Amino acid sequence: MLDDLRDLYQEVIFDHNRNPRNFREMADADRQIDGFNPLCGDRLTLFIKLADGKISDASFQGQGCAISTASASLMTDIVKGQTEEEAQNLFGLFHKMAMGEHVEMDELGKLAVLAGVCEYPARVKCATLPWHTLDALLQGSEEPVTTE
Amino acid sequence: MAMSEAVKNIRDYHVEAIRRDFPVLNQQIRGKQLVYLDNAATSQKPKAVIDSIVQYYENDNANIHRGVHMLSERATLSYENARKTVQQFLNAESEKEIIFTRGATEAINLVANAYLERLSAGDEVLITAMEHHSNIVPWQMLCEKTGAELKVAPINEQGELILDKFEALISKKTKFAAISHMSNALGTINPIKQMIELLHQHDIPVLVDGAQAIPHITVDVQALDCEFYVFSGHKLYAPTGIGALYGKIQQLEYMAPYQGGGDMISVVTFDKTVYNKVPYKFEAGTPNIAGTIGLGAAIEYINAIGIDAIAAHENSLLDYAVEQSKRIDKLRIIGTAKNKGAIMSFVLDGIHPHDIGTMMDHQGIAVRAGHHCAMPVMDFFGVPATARASFAMYNTHQEVDALIAGIENLIEMFG
Numbered sequence: 001m002l003d004d005l006r007d008l009y010q011e012v013i014f015d016h017n018r019n020p021r022n023f024r025e026m027a028d029a030d031r032q033i034d035g036f037n038p039l040c041g042d043r044l045t046l047f048i049k050l051a052d053g054k055i056s057d058a059s060f061q062g063q064g065c066a067i068s069t070a071s072a073s074l075m076t077d078i079v080k081g082q083t084e085e086e087a088q089n090l091f092g093l094f095h096k097m098a099m100g101e102h103v104e105m106d107e108l109g110k111l112a113v114l115a116g117v118c119e120y121p122a123r124v125k126c127a128t129l130p131w132h133t134l135d136a137l138l139q140g141s142e143e144p145v146t147t148e
Numbered sequence: 149m150a151m152s153e154a155v156k157n158i159r160d161y162h163v164e165a166i167r168r169d170f171p172v173l174n175q176q177i178r179g180k181q182l183v184y185l186d187n188a189a190t191s192q193k194p195k196a197v198i199d200s201i202v203q204y205y206e207n208d209n210a211n212i213h214r215g216v217h218m219l220s221e222r223a224t225l226s227y228e229n230a231r232k233t234v235q236q237f238l239n240a241e242s243e244k245e246i247i248f249t250r251g252a253t254e255a256i257n258l259v260a261n262a263y264l265e266r267l268s269a270g271d272e273v274l275i276t277a278m279e280h281h282s283n284i285v286p287w288q289m290l291c292e293k294t295g296a297e298l299k300v301a302p303i304n305e306q307g308e309l310i311l312d313k314f315e316a317l318i319s320k321k322t323k324f325a326a327i328s329h330m331s332n333a334l335g336t337i338n339p340i341k342q343m344i345e346l347l348h349q350h351d352i353p354v355l356v357d358g359a360q361a362i363p364h365i366t367v368d369v370q371a372l373d374c375e376f377y378v379f380s381g382h383k384l385y386a387p388t389g390i391g392a393l394y395g396k397i398q399q400l401e402y403m404a405p406y407q408g409g410g411d412m413i414s415v416v417t418f419d420k421t422v423y424n425k426v427p428y429k430f431e432a433g434t435p436n437i438a439g440t441i442g443l444g445a446a447i448e449y450i451n452a453i454g455i456d457a458i459a460a461h462e463n464s465l466l467d468y469a470v471e472q473s474k475r476i477d478k479l480r481i482i483g484t485a486k487n488k489g490a491i492m493s494f495v496l497d498g499i500h501p502h503d504i505g506t507m508m509d510h511q512g513i514a515v516r517a518g519h520h521c522a523m524p525v526m527d528f529f530g531v532p533a534t535a536r537a538s539f540a541m542y543n544t545h546q547e548v549d550a551l552i553a554g555i556e557n558l559i560e561m562f563g
Contacts, residue, residue: 002507002510002511002557002558002561004178004510005506005507005510005561008506009503009507009561014562014563018498039518040502040517040518040519040532040533041518041519041523041526041532041533042502042532043532063500063532064500064532065500065501065502065503066499066500066503066562067502067503069500120506122506123502123506126502
């Protein structure tokens with residue numbers, strides 16, 4: 001009945017939704033910021049630690065749908081060890097993918113499981129909220145991020 | 149309504165015939181028959197409403213209250229007939245008490261705006277904790293500008309207003325009250341007659357937000373004795389962008405106009421403008437003539453079926469949905485008031501409402517997922533959002549079966 005939904009809801013997404021990685025508060029974070037999707041009420045707080053120009057640790061807390069939770073979980077995993085520039089480049093690629101533009105999937109690694117979201121305009125913001133929040137954090141903003 | 153009467157109404161109720169009047173229902177979504185259960189967001193429109201708009205644009209289109217030519221006379225007549233239809237539908241004393249607006253939101257803003265000059269610091273405006281944002285924000289804005297304070301009467305775990313606490317919040321400081329007739333997020337129907345009586349003991353004027361109640365409940369504004377009653381057409385099978393404000397004539401007579409412009413004036417010079425009389429004083433600019441005519445047609449359509457029969461049918465759908473949902477362990481209904489209309493707001497343990505929404509859509513079932521423009525209600529129940537199935541006159545028991553099966557399918561997929 002729901003087989004055609006598997007493009008969007010891949011097993012990896014359910015896995016990250018059930019057991020989100022890096023889902024914790026970071027008391028000694030160097031930076032933290034809130035992200036909010038006013039349309040649906042999803043909110044998250046993103047924490048990062050920086051060392052030697054790299055993101056040495058990343059974590060999040062909050063509540064959201066399976067897509068946004070999985071996206072935040074995958075993102076915090078993948079950006080660990082990256083420079084700020086690398087993380088921002090990845091955001092650019094991820095955003096393109098979510099908007100349905102052509103990107104080399106190899107460059108996105110695990111994030112490619114979220115590619116199906118581009119077919120669901122109402123859900124694109126669920127996937128991109130964590131990334132917009134990270135982008136603002138890296139740019140030094142302390143203002144809460146909203147997707148609207 | 150007595151049980152025997154309800155049963156009689158259900159027996160006489162021809163839902164398949166009603167469904168044929170709604171062209172939009174006859175379509176497939178992603179290969180499955182559409183099951184439209186987002187009626188609390190907006191209802192579908194019967195052919196009679198669509199035809200009335202086509203008829204107007206194809207035959208009668210002209211501006212109203214102006215031309216001496218035939219088309220303008222016909223357009224004016226149709227527009228004013230719709231006003232009479234609304235007046236009778238609400239049992240208002242006079243058609244002068246009916247003002248057409250863009251919807252309930254604009255009607256509330258119109259009244260709030262008129263109270264700008266009447267409130268000052270130390271005064272209070274009373275609302276309830278189950279209001280839609282449109283019956284919160286205009287009063288917040290009014291309070292900000294005047295220094296008055298917004299008081300919120302609390303609800304209990306069932307989503308019912310706590311009447312004692314509501315009464316306790318009424319004082320000499322209370323200068324206005326705005327209360328919903330029925331909650332869009334929970335389905336709760338408020339005891340508004342009783343609430344209005346309590347407020348009137350202190351001579352406090354009351355606005356009733358009827359946006360959610362109007363398609364389900366017979367409204368008699370004279371029996372209620374409220375100063376204002378507002379509703380939107382689009383939840384009442386009428387087009388979007390049209391709604392109405394009922395106001396007692398004594399109130400409307402001395403209220404300041406909301407917007408300036410054409411039609412709301414009787415004489416304009418550069419020194420001074422004399423405003424038109426009620427209701428035109430509040431209808432600046434060329435109005436939504438087609439929408440108004442569509443609203444009139446929608447009410448005539450509803451009257452032909454009977455709102456009590458519609459309500460009995462919808463209530464039987466709700467009862468059936470609630471009963472069937474009991475077999476789903478993960479499902480929790482948000483809003484379990486004893487007196488409630490055909491809305492089932494729910495959450496599923498471990499599954500976010502947005503995922504529910506997308507997964508239901510894949511089965512052809514349209515439900516709402518979100519905060520329903522009632523974020524304080526979501527906060528109260530400690531949920532970010534809910535999924536909501538809401539029923540209308542054309543829904544069937546088979547559609548409730550599809551809803552329940554759809555929920556079971558997605559739970560299985562989520563694993």
